[in-house]
Amino acid sequence: MIERKRSLSGPAVQFALVIVIAISFYPLVLMAIDSFKSTEEISANAAGFAVRPTLENYRYLLVEYVNGIFVRGLVNSFFISVTYTALTLFVSALAAYAFSKCRFVGREVLFGILIGTMIFPYELTIPPLYIMFARIGWLNTYQVQILPGIANVFSLFMIRQFMNGVPDSLIESGRLEGASHLRVFSQIVAPVCTPVLTVVLILNFLSKFNDYLFPAIMVDKSEFKPIMTILPTITAINDSTSFAVPYSYLMAGCTVVTIPIVVIFLIFRKHVLDGVSMSIAVKG
Protein backbone atom coordinates (compact mmCIF):
# COMPACT_ATOMS: atom_id res chain seq x y z
CA MET A 1 0.00 0.00 0.00
CA ILE A 2 2.65 2.44 1.09
CA GLU A 3 4.98 1.18 -1.60
CA ARG A 4 2.39 1.83 -4.29
CA LYS A 5 1.80 5.37 -3.11
CA ARG A 6 5.53 6.03 -3.29
CA SER A 7 5.85 4.77 -6.83
CA LEU A 8 2.87 6.92 -7.83
CA SER A 9 4.37 10.16 -6.53
CA GLY A 10 7.75 9.13 -7.87
CA PRO A 11 7.52 10.59 -11.39
CA ALA A 12 6.20 13.92 -10.06
CA VAL A 13 9.13 14.25 -7.67
CA GLN A 14 11.64 13.29 -10.33
CA PHE A 15 10.06 15.82 -12.66
CA ALA A 16 10.34 18.57 -10.04
CA LEU A 17 13.98 17.66 -9.47
CA VAL A 18 14.72 17.72 -13.16
CA ILE A 19 13.22 21.22 -13.38
CA VAL A 20 15.34 22.41 -10.45
CA ILE A 21 18.45 20.89 -11.98
CA ALA A 22 17.66 22.49 -15.34
CA ILE A 23 17.37 25.91 -13.66
CA SER A 24 20.59 25.26 -11.74
CA PHE A 25 22.41 24.36 -14.93
CA TYR A 26 21.08 26.90 -17.34
CA PRO A 27 23.23 29.87 -16.27
CA LEU A 28 26.33 27.67 -16.40
CA VAL A 29 25.47 26.38 -19.86
CA LEU A 30 24.77 29.94 -20.98
CA MET A 31 28.14 31.02 -19.61
CA ALA A 32 29.94 28.29 -21.54
CA ILE A 33 28.03 28.92 -24.79
CA ASP A 34 28.47 32.69 -24.68
CA SER A 35 32.19 32.28 -24.07
CA PHE A 36 32.44 31.17 -27.71
CA LYS A 37 30.62 34.23 -29.09
CA SER A 38 31.78 37.72 -29.88
CA THR A 39 30.37 40.54 -27.75
CA GLU A 40 28.31 41.66 -30.76
CA GLU A 41 26.82 38.24 -31.10
CA ILE A 42 26.00 38.08 -27.39
CA SER A 43 24.10 41.34 -27.61
CA ALA A 44 22.20 40.15 -30.70
CA ASN A 45 21.73 36.57 -29.61
CA ALA A 46 22.45 35.94 -25.95
CA ALA A 47 20.45 32.76 -25.47
CA GLY A 48 21.01 30.70 -28.61
CA PHE A 49 23.90 28.59 -29.75
CA ALA A 50 26.92 30.36 -31.17
CA VAL A 51 26.37 30.98 -34.86
CA ARG A 52 30.01 31.62 -35.52
CA PRO A 53 31.83 29.99 -32.59
CA THR A 54 35.26 31.44 -31.88
CA LEU A 55 38.12 30.78 -29.51
CA GLU A 56 39.18 34.42 -29.75
CA ASN A 57 37.88 35.24 -26.25
CA TYR A 58 40.07 32.59 -24.69
CA ARG A 59 43.06 33.60 -26.77
CA TYR A 60 42.57 37.25 -25.81
CA LEU A 61 42.28 36.51 -22.09
CA LEU A 62 44.95 33.87 -21.74
CA VAL A 63 47.53 35.39 -24.08
CA GLU A 64 46.97 39.01 -24.98
CA TYR A 65 45.21 40.62 -22.03
CA VAL A 66 47.54 42.96 -20.02
CA ASN A 67 50.76 40.92 -20.03
CA GLY A 68 48.99 37.69 -19.23
CA ILE A 69 47.49 39.07 -16.02
CA PHE A 70 44.58 36.66 -16.29
CA VAL A 71 46.82 33.60 -16.08
CA ARG A 72 48.80 35.30 -13.35
CA GLY A 73 45.56 35.79 -11.42
CA LEU A 74 44.70 32.12 -11.78
CA VAL A 75 48.14 31.09 -10.58
CA ASN A 76 47.86 33.56 -7.67
CA SER A 77 44.49 32.15 -6.71
CA PHE A 78 45.71 28.57 -6.69
CA PHE A 79 48.88 29.47 -4.82
CA ILE A 80 47.01 31.51 -2.21
CA SER A 81 44.20 28.99 -1.76
CA VAL A 82 46.49 25.96 -1.51
CA THR A 83 48.87 27.62 0.95
CA TYR A 84 46.04 29.03 3.02
CA THR A 85 44.27 25.67 3.13
CA ALA A 86 47.42 23.77 4.08
CA LEU A 87 48.17 26.19 6.92
CA THR A 88 44.57 26.19 8.13
CA LEU A 89 44.49 22.42 8.16
CA PHE A 90 47.78 22.13 10.01
CA VAL A 91 47.04 24.79 12.61
CA SER A 92 43.46 23.64 13.21
CA ALA A 93 44.15 19.91 13.32
CA LEU A 94 47.04 20.35 15.74
CA ALA A 95 44.93 22.51 18.05
CA ALA A 96 41.95 20.18 17.70
CA TYR A 97 44.12 17.27 18.82
CA ALA A 98 45.19 19.13 21.92
CA PHE A 99 41.63 20.15 22.73
CA SER A 100 40.32 16.65 22.15
CA LYS A 101 43.01 14.30 23.38
CA CYS A 102 45.36 16.13 25.74
CA ARG A 103 44.84 17.37 29.24
CA PHE A 104 46.10 20.80 30.14
CA VAL A 105 45.14 23.62 32.43
CA GLY A 106 42.75 26.08 30.80
CA ARG A 107 41.60 23.70 28.08
CA GLU A 108 37.88 24.19 28.62
CA VAL A 109 38.15 27.93 29.17
CA LEU A 110 40.23 28.50 26.06
CA PHE A 111 37.95 26.38 23.92
CA GLY A 112 34.91 28.17 25.31
CA ILE A 113 36.41 31.54 24.44
CA LEU A 114 37.18 30.43 20.88
CA ILE A 115 33.66 29.10 20.35
CA GLY A 116 32.19 32.24 21.88
CA THR A 117 33.96 34.44 19.35
CA MET A 118 32.10 32.76 16.50
CA ILE A 119 29.26 35.25 16.99
CA PHE A 120 31.59 38.08 15.92
CA PRO A 121 31.50 38.59 12.15
CA TYR A 122 34.99 38.59 10.65
CA GLU A 123 34.04 41.68 8.60
CA LEU A 124 34.48 43.55 11.87
CA THR A 125 38.23 43.13 11.59
CA ILE A 126 38.56 44.45 8.05
CA PRO A 127 38.96 48.20 8.74
CA PRO A 128 41.62 47.75 11.46
CA LEU A 129 43.38 45.02 9.47
CA TYR A 130 43.56 47.40 6.54
CA ILE A 131 45.22 50.06 8.70
CA MET A 132 47.56 47.56 10.36
CA PHE A 133 48.61 46.00 7.07
CA ALA A 134 49.10 49.40 5.50
CA ARG A 135 51.50 50.31 8.33
CA ILE A 136 53.65 47.20 8.02
CA GLY A 137 53.58 47.29 4.22
CA TRP A 138 51.56 44.13 3.79
CA LEU A 139 48.96 45.52 1.38
CA ASN A 140 49.52 44.11 -2.08
CA THR A 141 51.31 40.99 -0.92
CA TYR A 142 50.60 37.28 -0.83
CA GLN A 143 50.86 36.94 2.94
CA VAL A 144 47.98 39.36 3.46
CA GLN A 145 45.81 36.97 1.50
CA ILE A 146 47.15 33.84 3.15
CA LEU A 147 47.66 34.44 6.86
CA PRO A 148 44.49 36.12 8.16
CA GLY A 149 41.85 33.52 8.84
CA ILE A 150 44.03 30.42 9.15
CA ALA A 151 42.95 30.19 12.79
CA ASN A 152 39.52 29.06 11.73
CA VAL A 153 37.34 28.19 14.72
CA PHE A 154 34.78 26.47 12.54
CA SER A 155 37.41 24.09 11.15
CA LEU A 156 38.87 23.56 14.62
CA PHE A 157 35.47 22.63 16.00
CA MET A 158 34.68 20.28 13.15
CA ILE A 159 37.97 18.40 13.50
CA ARG A 160 37.75 18.25 17.28
CA GLN A 161 34.22 16.89 17.03
CA PHE A 162 35.49 14.05 14.86
CA MET A 163 38.54 13.41 17.06
CA ASN A 164 36.29 13.04 20.10
CA GLY A 165 35.00 9.91 18.38
CA VAL A 166 38.50 8.44 18.05
CA PRO A 167 38.91 5.95 20.93
CA ASP A 168 41.30 7.08 23.67
CA SER A 169 42.76 3.58 23.78
CA LEU A 170 44.37 4.28 20.42
CA ILE A 171 46.23 7.24 21.90
CA GLU A 172 47.02 5.37 25.12
CA SER A 173 48.66 2.51 23.28
CA GLY A 174 50.87 4.90 21.38
CA ARG A 175 51.73 6.85 24.52
CA LEU A 176 52.55 3.68 26.47
CA GLU A 177 55.07 2.80 23.82
CA GLY A 178 56.72 6.10 24.62
CA ALA A 179 55.61 8.05 21.59
CA SER A 180 55.31 11.82 21.93
CA HIS A 181 51.94 13.48 21.33
CA LEU A 182 53.29 14.85 18.08
CA ARG A 183 54.06 11.31 16.93
CA VAL A 184 50.67 10.01 18.06
CA PHE A 185 48.99 12.92 16.31
CA SER A 186 50.81 12.57 13.00
CA GLN A 187 51.05 8.78 12.78
CA ILE A 188 47.91 7.52 14.50
CA VAL A 189 45.23 10.21 14.84
CA ALA A 190 45.67 12.23 11.65
CA PRO A 191 45.37 9.20 9.35
CA VAL A 192 42.21 8.09 11.18
CA CYS A 193 40.80 11.59 10.73
CA THR A 194 41.30 11.71 6.98
CA PRO A 195 37.53 12.02 6.28
CA VAL A 196 37.08 15.17 8.35
CA LEU A 197 40.43 16.60 7.27
CA THR A 198 39.42 16.21 3.64
CA VAL A 199 36.12 17.95 4.33
CA VAL A 200 37.85 20.87 6.05
CA LEU A 201 40.45 21.03 3.30
CA ILE A 202 37.94 21.18 0.49
CA LEU A 203 35.58 23.65 2.18
CA ASN A 204 38.43 26.01 3.03
CA PHE A 205 39.90 25.76 -0.44
CA LEU A 206 36.60 26.55 -2.13
CA SER A 207 35.79 29.48 0.14
CA LYS A 208 39.27 30.97 -0.27
CA PHE A 209 39.32 30.50 -4.02
CA ASN A 210 35.90 32.13 -4.38
CA ASP A 211 36.51 34.98 -1.91
CA TYR A 212 36.05 38.48 -3.25
CA LEU A 213 35.61 41.03 -0.43
CA PHE A 214 38.91 40.59 1.39
CA PRO A 215 41.26 40.74 -1.63
CA ALA A 216 39.15 43.52 -3.15
CA ILE A 217 40.08 45.64 -0.13
CA MET A 218 43.62 44.51 0.59
CA VAL A 219 45.08 44.16 -2.91
CA ASP A 220 44.98 46.63 -5.76
CA LYS A 221 48.22 45.82 -7.57
CA SER A 222 47.19 43.46 -10.30
CA GLU A 223 50.19 41.16 -10.08
CA PHE A 224 49.10 40.10 -6.58
CA LYS A 225 45.39 39.96 -7.26
CA PRO A 226 43.54 36.67 -7.17
CA ILE A 227 41.46 35.85 -10.20
CA MET A 228 38.16 36.76 -8.50
CA THR A 229 39.05 40.42 -8.27
CA ILE A 230 40.59 40.48 -11.76
CA LEU A 231 37.60 38.86 -13.44
CA PRO A 232 35.03 41.65 -12.97
CA THR A 233 37.51 44.31 -14.12
CA ILE A 234 38.25 42.78 -17.51
CA THR A 235 37.96 45.37 -20.25
CA ALA A 236 38.29 45.38 -23.99
CA ILE A 237 41.65 47.11 -24.25
CA ASN A 238 41.98 46.02 -27.86
CA ASP A 239 38.90 48.05 -28.74
CA SER A 240 39.15 51.55 -27.31
CA THR A 241 36.13 52.73 -29.29
CA SER A 242 33.75 50.51 -27.39
CA PHE A 243 32.41 51.41 -23.98
CA ALA A 244 30.23 48.34 -23.85
CA VAL A 245 30.97 45.72 -21.20
CA PRO A 246 32.97 43.00 -22.99
CA TYR A 247 30.68 40.14 -22.09
CA SER A 248 32.40 37.72 -24.42
CA TYR A 249 35.66 38.05 -22.47
CA LEU A 250 33.82 38.00 -19.15
CA MET A 251 32.05 34.76 -20.05
CA ALA A 252 35.29 33.14 -21.20
CA GLY A 253 36.88 34.24 -17.91
CA CYS A 254 33.95 32.93 -15.88
CA THR A 255 34.17 29.61 -17.69
CA VAL A 256 37.89 29.32 -17.03
CA VAL A 257 37.49 29.97 -13.28
CA THR A 258 34.43 27.76 -12.96
CA ILE A 259 35.79 24.62 -14.64
CA PRO A 260 38.47 23.80 -12.03
CA ILE A 261 36.00 24.46 -9.22
CA VAL A 262 33.39 22.17 -10.77
CA VAL A 263 35.99 19.46 -11.36
CA ILE A 264 37.19 19.69 -7.76
CA PHE A 265 33.60 19.58 -6.59
CA LEU A 266 32.79 16.51 -8.66
CA ILE A 267 35.88 14.69 -7.38
CA PHE A 268 35.15 15.57 -3.75
CA ARG A 269 31.36 15.81 -3.99
CA LYS A 270 30.84 13.40 -1.11
CA HIS A 271 33.13 15.40 1.15
CA VAL A 272 31.57 18.72 0.22
CA LEU A 273 28.06 17.42 0.88
CA ASP A 274 29.19 15.73 4.10
CA GLY A 275 30.73 19.02 5.13
CA VAL A 276 27.42 20.81 4.72
CA SER A 277 25.66 18.14 6.76
CA MET A 278 28.40 18.18 9.42
CA SER A 279 28.16 21.93 9.80
CA ILE A 280 24.69 21.40 11.28
CA ALA A 281 26.27 19.52 14.16
CA VAL A 282 28.86 22.25 14.65
CA LYS A 283 26.62 25.26 14.81
CA GLY A 284 23.34 23.62 15.72
Place this chain on the structure above:
Amino acid sequence: MTKNKTKRSKDGIEPYLFVLPFVVSFILFFMIPSAYSFVLSFYKYNGYSTATFVGFRNYFRIFGYWHFWESLVNTLVFYVGHFIPVFVIPFLLALALGSQKTKFRGLYQTLVFLPNIVSLVASALVFRILLGTRSGVINSLIGAHIPFLEDAIYMKMSVISLMVWHGFGWFFIVFLAGLTTVSEELKEAASIDGAKPYQVVLHITIPIMKPVFLFAIVMDMISTLKLFVEPQLLLGTSSNAKTIPQAGDTIITLLYDNLNNGVYGTASAIGWILFLIILGVSILQFRVLQVGED
Protein backbone atom coordinates in the same frame (compact mmCIF):
# COMPACT_ATOMS: atom_id res chain seq x y z
CA MET B 1 37.67 6.30 32.55
CA THR B 2 38.93 7.79 35.80
CA LYS B 3 41.92 5.51 35.59
CA ASN B 4 42.71 6.84 32.15
CA LYS B 5 42.36 10.40 33.32
CA THR B 6 44.81 10.03 36.15
CA LYS B 7 47.21 8.23 33.90
CA ARG B 8 47.16 11.04 31.37
CA SER B 9 46.94 13.94 33.74
CA LYS B 10 50.46 15.00 32.90
CA ASP B 11 50.77 15.93 29.28
CA GLY B 12 53.34 18.58 30.05
CA ILE B 13 54.04 21.43 27.71
CA GLU B 14 53.17 19.62 24.48
CA PRO B 15 49.45 20.54 24.35
CA TYR B 16 50.33 24.21 24.76
CA LEU B 17 52.70 24.00 21.82
CA PHE B 18 49.92 22.37 19.80
CA VAL B 19 47.41 25.14 20.39
CA LEU B 20 50.05 27.87 20.14
CA PRO B 21 50.02 28.43 16.34
CA PHE B 22 46.23 28.59 16.35
CA VAL B 23 46.00 30.89 19.33
CA VAL B 24 48.77 33.23 18.18
CA SER B 25 47.26 33.54 14.73
CA PHE B 26 43.83 34.00 16.25
CA ILE B 27 45.05 36.77 18.55
CA LEU B 28 47.02 38.54 15.82
CA PHE B 29 44.44 38.42 13.08
CA PHE B 30 41.19 38.36 15.01
CA MET B 31 41.33 39.42 18.65
CA ILE B 32 43.63 42.42 18.27
CA PRO B 33 41.87 43.75 15.16
CA SER B 34 38.49 43.26 16.84
CA ALA B 35 39.59 45.22 19.87
CA TYR B 36 41.21 47.84 17.65
CA SER B 37 38.01 48.06 15.63
CA PHE B 38 36.02 48.67 18.81
CA VAL B 39 38.34 51.50 19.88
CA LEU B 40 38.45 52.92 16.37
CA SER B 41 34.67 53.11 16.21
CA PHE B 42 34.85 55.92 18.79
CA TYR B 43 37.48 57.86 16.89
CA LYS B 44 37.61 60.02 13.83
CA TYR B 45 40.52 58.69 11.84
CA ASN B 46 41.50 59.04 8.20
CA GLY B 47 44.68 56.98 8.24
CA TYR B 48 47.36 59.67 8.33
CA SER B 49 46.47 62.56 10.65
CA THR B 50 46.02 61.98 14.38
CA ALA B 51 42.89 60.22 15.49
CA THR B 52 40.45 62.30 17.51
CA PHE B 53 38.08 60.86 20.07
CA VAL B 54 34.50 61.56 19.08
CA GLY B 55 32.55 59.36 21.51
CA PHE B 56 29.42 57.90 19.98
CA ARG B 57 29.40 60.43 17.14
CA ASN B 58 30.29 57.83 14.47
CA TYR B 59 27.34 55.73 15.55
CA PHE B 60 24.99 58.69 15.67
CA ARG B 61 26.17 59.77 12.24
CA ILE B 62 25.38 56.33 10.82
CA PHE B 63 21.97 56.27 12.47
CA GLY B 64 21.24 59.72 11.10
CA TYR B 65 22.25 58.70 7.63
CA TRP B 66 19.32 57.63 5.45
CA HIS B 67 21.63 55.49 3.34
CA PHE B 68 22.15 53.24 6.36
CA TRP B 69 18.43 52.78 6.88
CA GLU B 70 17.98 52.12 3.19
CA SER B 71 20.64 49.44 3.29
CA LEU B 72 18.79 47.85 6.21
CA VAL B 73 15.52 47.99 4.30
CA ASN B 74 17.24 46.48 1.25
CA THR B 75 18.60 43.66 3.41
CA LEU B 76 15.13 43.05 4.81
CA VAL B 77 13.64 42.98 1.30
CA PHE B 78 16.34 40.53 0.16
CA TYR B 79 15.66 38.37 3.18
CA VAL B 80 11.89 38.29 2.84
CA GLY B 81 12.08 37.83 -0.93
CA HIS B 82 14.40 34.85 -0.89
CA PHE B 83 12.98 33.12 2.17
CA ILE B 84 10.13 31.10 0.62
CA PRO B 85 12.07 29.93 -2.45
CA VAL B 86 15.07 28.73 -0.44
CA PHE B 87 13.21 27.37 2.55
CA VAL B 88 9.87 25.97 1.54
CA ILE B 89 10.73 24.54 -1.88
CA PRO B 90 13.96 22.76 -0.89
CA PHE B 91 12.24 21.41 2.21
CA LEU B 92 9.34 19.97 0.23
CA LEU B 93 11.73 18.62 -2.35
CA ALA B 94 13.94 17.03 0.33
CA LEU B 95 10.84 15.60 1.97
CA ALA B 96 9.69 14.10 -1.31
CA LEU B 97 13.11 12.73 -2.21
CA GLY B 98 13.63 11.43 1.32
CA SER B 99 10.62 9.12 1.00
CA GLN B 100 11.74 7.78 -2.38
CA LYS B 101 13.79 4.75 -3.07
CA THR B 102 15.88 5.97 -5.97
CA LYS B 103 19.36 5.05 -6.96
CA PHE B 104 19.80 8.59 -8.30
CA ARG B 105 19.70 10.23 -4.86
CA GLY B 106 23.43 10.94 -4.83
CA LEU B 107 23.30 12.30 -8.35
CA TYR B 108 20.39 14.60 -7.55
CA GLN B 109 22.17 15.92 -4.47
CA THR B 110 25.32 16.65 -6.45
CA LEU B 111 23.53 18.38 -9.30
CA VAL B 112 21.19 20.47 -7.14
CA PHE B 113 24.12 21.58 -4.99
CA LEU B 114 26.34 22.55 -7.91
CA PRO B 115 25.45 26.29 -8.16
CA ASN B 116 26.50 26.73 -4.55
CA ILE B 117 30.17 26.04 -5.30
CA VAL B 118 30.30 28.31 -8.34
CA SER B 119 31.90 31.59 -7.30
CA LEU B 120 29.50 34.45 -6.66
CA VAL B 121 31.65 36.62 -8.91
CA ALA B 122 31.12 34.38 -11.94
CA SER B 123 27.46 33.82 -11.03
CA ALA B 124 26.76 37.54 -10.81
CA LEU B 125 28.44 38.21 -14.15
CA VAL B 126 26.37 35.51 -15.88
CA PHE B 127 23.20 36.85 -14.31
CA ARG B 128 23.99 40.20 -15.89
CA ILE B 129 23.60 38.55 -19.28
CA LEU B 130 20.46 36.76 -18.19
CA LEU B 131 18.87 39.95 -16.88
CA GLY B 132 20.22 42.64 -19.21
CA THR B 133 17.72 45.24 -20.33
CA ARG B 134 18.55 45.57 -24.04
CA SER B 135 19.73 42.13 -25.02
CA GLY B 136 19.42 40.04 -21.89
CA VAL B 137 18.24 36.46 -22.26
CA ILE B 138 14.98 36.90 -20.39
CA ASN B 139 14.07 40.15 -22.12
CA SER B 140 14.86 38.60 -25.53
CA LEU B 141 12.70 35.60 -24.77
CA ILE B 142 9.67 37.62 -23.69
CA GLY B 143 10.32 40.40 -26.18
CA ALA B 144 10.42 43.19 -23.61
CA HIS B 145 12.88 45.67 -22.17
CA ILE B 146 12.32 45.24 -18.46
CA PRO B 147 15.05 47.16 -16.59
CA PHE B 148 15.97 44.27 -14.29
CA LEU B 149 19.32 45.81 -13.41
CA GLU B 150 18.42 49.49 -13.54
CA ASP B 151 15.09 49.98 -11.83
CA ALA B 152 15.19 50.22 -8.03
CA ILE B 153 12.47 47.57 -7.56
CA TYR B 154 13.55 45.18 -10.30
CA MET B 155 17.13 45.42 -9.08
CA LYS B 156 16.10 43.89 -5.79
CA MET B 157 14.27 41.10 -7.55
CA SER B 158 17.39 40.40 -9.59
CA VAL B 159 19.54 40.18 -6.48
CA ILE B 160 16.97 37.86 -4.91
CA SER B 161 16.97 35.62 -7.98
CA LEU B 162 20.74 35.29 -7.76
CA MET B 163 20.55 34.53 -4.03
CA VAL B 164 17.94 31.84 -4.67
CA TRP B 165 19.84 30.28 -7.54
CA HIS B 166 23.07 30.21 -5.58
CA GLY B 167 21.65 29.20 -2.19
CA PHE B 168 18.97 26.65 -3.09
CA GLY B 169 21.24 23.60 -3.06
CA TRP B 170 22.67 24.37 0.35
CA PHE B 171 19.24 24.31 1.96
CA PHE B 172 18.33 21.18 0.03
CA ILE B 173 21.36 19.33 1.40
CA VAL B 174 20.86 20.65 4.93
CA PHE B 175 17.22 19.56 4.93
CA LEU B 176 18.02 16.16 3.45
CA ALA B 177 20.62 15.64 6.18
CA GLY B 178 18.12 16.83 8.77
CA LEU B 179 15.48 14.40 7.55
CA THR B 180 17.74 11.46 8.30
CA THR B 181 17.39 12.35 11.99
CA VAL B 182 13.67 11.55 11.84
CA SER B 183 13.33 7.85 12.62
CA GLU B 184 11.47 5.69 10.15
CA GLU B 185 9.87 3.66 12.94
CA LEU B 186 8.22 6.74 14.38
CA LYS B 187 6.73 7.67 11.01
CA GLU B 188 5.64 4.08 10.35
CA ALA B 189 4.03 3.88 13.77
CA ALA B 190 2.12 7.08 13.13
CA SER B 191 0.84 5.89 9.75
CA ILE B 192 -0.22 2.57 11.25
CA ASP B 193 -2.17 4.57 13.82
CA GLY B 194 -4.02 6.17 10.93
CA ALA B 195 -2.11 9.47 10.54
CA LYS B 196 -2.23 10.85 7.02
CA PRO B 197 1.10 11.67 5.33
CA TYR B 198 0.69 15.42 5.82
CA GLN B 199 -0.12 14.84 9.49
CA VAL B 200 3.05 12.83 9.89
CA VAL B 201 5.02 15.71 8.36
CA LEU B 202 3.26 18.31 10.47
CA HIS B 203 3.33 16.53 13.81
CA ILE B 204 6.42 14.37 13.62
CA THR B 205 8.88 15.45 10.93
CA ILE B 206 8.71 19.21 11.41
CA PRO B 207 8.94 19.20 15.23
CA ILE B 208 11.89 16.79 15.14
CA MET B 209 13.63 18.91 12.55
CA LYS B 210 13.29 22.09 14.56
CA PRO B 211 17.00 22.31 15.46
CA VAL B 212 17.87 21.94 11.79
CA PHE B 213 15.45 24.71 10.85
CA LEU B 214 16.87 26.90 13.58
CA PHE B 215 20.39 26.27 12.28
CA ALA B 216 19.40 27.00 8.68
CA ILE B 217 17.49 30.13 9.62
CA VAL B 218 20.28 31.58 11.74
CA MET B 219 22.98 30.78 9.17
CA ASP B 220 20.89 32.21 6.36
CA MET B 221 19.98 35.31 8.33
CA ILE B 222 23.64 36.00 9.10
CA SER B 223 24.76 35.49 5.52
CA THR B 224 21.96 37.75 4.28
CA LEU B 225 23.07 40.45 6.72
CA LYS B 226 26.57 40.10 5.26
CA LEU B 227 25.39 40.24 1.67
CA PHE B 228 27.80 42.14 -0.55
CA VAL B 229 29.06 40.46 -3.73
CA GLU B 230 25.61 39.80 -5.20
CA PRO B 231 24.45 43.42 -5.40
CA GLN B 232 27.95 44.78 -5.92
CA LEU B 233 28.75 42.73 -9.02
CA LEU B 234 25.25 42.19 -10.37
CA LEU B 235 24.27 45.81 -10.31
CA GLY B 236 27.53 47.51 -11.18
CA THR B 237 30.71 46.61 -12.98
CA SER B 238 34.03 48.31 -13.20
CA SER B 239 33.12 49.96 -16.47
CA ASN B 240 30.01 51.74 -15.26
CA ALA B 241 31.09 51.86 -11.62
CA LYS B 242 27.75 51.58 -9.91
CA THR B 243 25.60 53.84 -12.02
CA ILE B 244 22.66 53.70 -9.66
CA PRO B 245 23.94 53.45 -6.16
CA GLN B 246 21.96 52.63 -3.07
CA ALA B 247 18.97 50.67 -4.38
CA GLY B 248 20.89 47.43 -3.85
CA ASP B 249 23.31 48.52 -1.16
CA THR B 250 23.77 46.49 2.00
CA ILE B 251 25.50 46.93 5.34
CA ILE B 252 28.77 45.56 3.98
CA THR B 253 28.51 47.88 0.96
CA LEU B 254 28.44 50.75 3.43
CA LEU B 255 31.44 49.37 5.30
CA TYR B 256 33.29 48.86 2.01
CA ASP B 257 32.53 52.38 0.76
CA ASN B 258 33.53 54.02 4.04
CA LEU B 259 36.74 52.03 4.09
CA ASN B 260 37.53 53.02 0.52
CA ASN B 261 36.88 56.66 1.41
CA GLY B 262 39.32 56.37 4.29
CA VAL B 263 36.69 56.98 6.97
CA TYR B 264 38.00 54.23 9.22
CA GLY B 265 36.16 55.19 12.39
CA THR B 266 32.81 55.06 10.67
CA ALA B 267 33.70 51.85 8.84
CA SER B 268 34.57 50.25 12.19
CA ALA B 269 31.35 51.48 13.76
CA ILE B 270 29.39 49.89 10.91
CA GLY B 271 31.15 46.60 11.69
CA TRP B 272 30.02 46.81 15.29
CA ILE B 273 26.49 47.73 14.30
CA LEU B 274 26.50 44.63 12.09
CA PHE B 275 27.62 42.61 15.10
CA LEU B 276 24.83 44.04 17.26
CA ILE B 277 22.25 43.26 14.59
CA ILE B 278 23.52 39.69 14.23
CA LEU B 279 23.55 39.25 17.99
CA GLY B 280 20.03 40.64 18.35
CA VAL B 281 18.61 38.61 15.51
CA SER B 282 20.25 35.39 16.75
CA ILE B 283 18.90 35.86 20.28
CA LEU B 284 15.47 36.69 18.91
CA GLN B 285 15.40 33.60 16.75
CA PHE B 286 16.51 31.27 19.51
CA ARG B 287 13.79 32.75 21.71
CA VAL B 288 11.04 32.56 19.10
CA LEU B 289 11.89 29.07 17.92
CA GLN B 290 12.48 27.74 21.41
CA VAL B 291 8.97 28.77 22.45
CA GLY B 292 6.72 25.73 22.56
CA GLU B 293 9.70 23.43 22.85
CA ASP B 294 8.35 22.18 26.14
